[in-house]
Amino acid sequence: MEFDLFYELAVPDFAGRSERQVYEETLDEIALADTLGFRTVWLTEHHFMPQYGHSSAPDLFLAAASQRTQRIRLGHGIVPLPYHHPLHVAERAATLDILCGGRLELGVGRGFSPKEYETFGIRTEDSRGLVDEGLEILIKALTDPGPIDFAGQHFRFADIAVRPRPIQTPHPPLWMAAVSPESFELAARLGLGVLAGPFKPWFMVKEDIRRYRAAYAKHHGPHPLRLPRVGMTLGIFCLADGRQARAIARTNITWFYRELLRLTAPLLSRLQDGYEYYRRFGALAPLLKGGVNLPILERLGMVVAGDPEHCRKRLRAYADAGVDHLLCAVGAGASPTEQNRQALTLLNEEVLPAFPSCAS
Numbered sequence: 001m002e003f004d005l006f007y008e009l010a011v012p013d014f015a016g017r018s019e020r021q022v023y024e025e026t027l028d029e030i031a032l033a034d035t036l037g038f039r040t041v042w043l044t045e046h047h048f049m050p051q052y053g054h055s056s057a058p059d060l061f062l063a064a065a066s067q068r069t070q071r072i073r074l075g076h077g078i079v080p081l082p083y084h085h086p087l088h089v090a091e092r093a094a095t096l097d098i099l100c101g102g103r104l105e106l107g108v109g110r111g112f113s114p115k116e117y118e119t120f121g122i123r124t125e126d127s128r129g130l131v132d133e134g135l136e137i138l139i140k141a142l143t144d145p146g147p148i149d150f151a152g153q154h155f156r157f158a159d160i161a162v163r164p165r166p167i168q169t170p171h172p173p174l175w176m177a178a179v180s181p182e183s184f185e186l187a188a189r190l191g192l193g194v195l196a197g198p199f200k201p202w203f204m205v206k207e208d209i210r211r212y213r214a215a216y217a218k219h220h221g222p223h224p225l226r227l228p229r230v231g232m233t234l235g236i237f238c239l240a241d242g243r244q245a246r247a248i249a250r251t252n253i254t255w256f257y258r259e260l261l262r263l264t265a266p267l268l269s270r271l272q273d274g275y276e277y278y279r280r281f282g283a284l285a286p287l288l289k290g291g292v293n294l295p296i297l298e299r300l301g302m303v304v305a306g307d308p309e310h311c312r313k314r315l316r317a318y319a320d321a322g323v324d325h326l327l328c329a330v331g332a333g334a335s336p337t338e339q340n341r342q343a344l345t346l347l348n349e350e351v352l353p354a355f356p357s358c359a360s
Contacts, residue, residue: 001319001355002039003326006233009055010333025337034069036348040105042075042327047116052259059092066100073103077195078177080111081134082127083120090141094166102167107195109177130154142171184208188215193229199264202301209322231325235303235332238343242307249305250294256332258292308350
């Protein structure tokens, strides 16, 4: 299991940090992580979510990070394809891959915010078709120097040569944000990695991983050219004093999840109603009712907070279940950078070495 980092560029009012300060301090944290054992840093794309997510142009932010780092890979996770023309996505991805020297990881998905869909003039009922066509075009544009043609329901063009070209061949590693069982099946069929969470309880993600790996073997056989890859986002805080780590998580990480679950409540409701497996467990009820606190989040496997021994023990369950990349939301954007830097250093020294693939 590799240890990655995950940022939303949160600017909560109670933390007292400006947007500029959050951007500068996050770049400093990524530069530190580059010297440690972390594999990838991921930024997601959100719009019109004050306090929770100010990462509306993650490719620009990652371009800045690329000039301050040497080895850490840069994950754009995810690009909501319904909001963007796929040829534009391909151009910007290739540009970023050049700037970072071939370290880009590229994730795509549908997005989940009704406000984003409404503001950008996209019908939610078109989202699946836009993603299906967009992904096909994106892969073709990144792989084939062209000229390329396409004729579909949503996109039509002919004789297009996309420039610049990415460094990585055949293209940067591709991932898909997966929520429903169908999306895990689609990612498996296409040979893409999956990015899960952070708003689903662990028991759901564990079942999704099982389904994804079974589907991957069905579509690609027991010895595929590209191995299945599972990334999962987790709120985490690790300090030498476990009680201090939990006190920080109780305020900061809990705030992050309350905001996230408020924003994703409609999506969680559809999961609760639409799948008998999820409904039978009933574990979504406290989340949907807003009863979010640290003990509930820990019980549902969505947060790990404590000293290194506690973190090693809890994280082993994710590795054993097949999580290949653990996307660590260290402090979840609400903690002071001094505390985040302490946690990053301690994770590197006393937790990562317990998982040999990521020991520095």
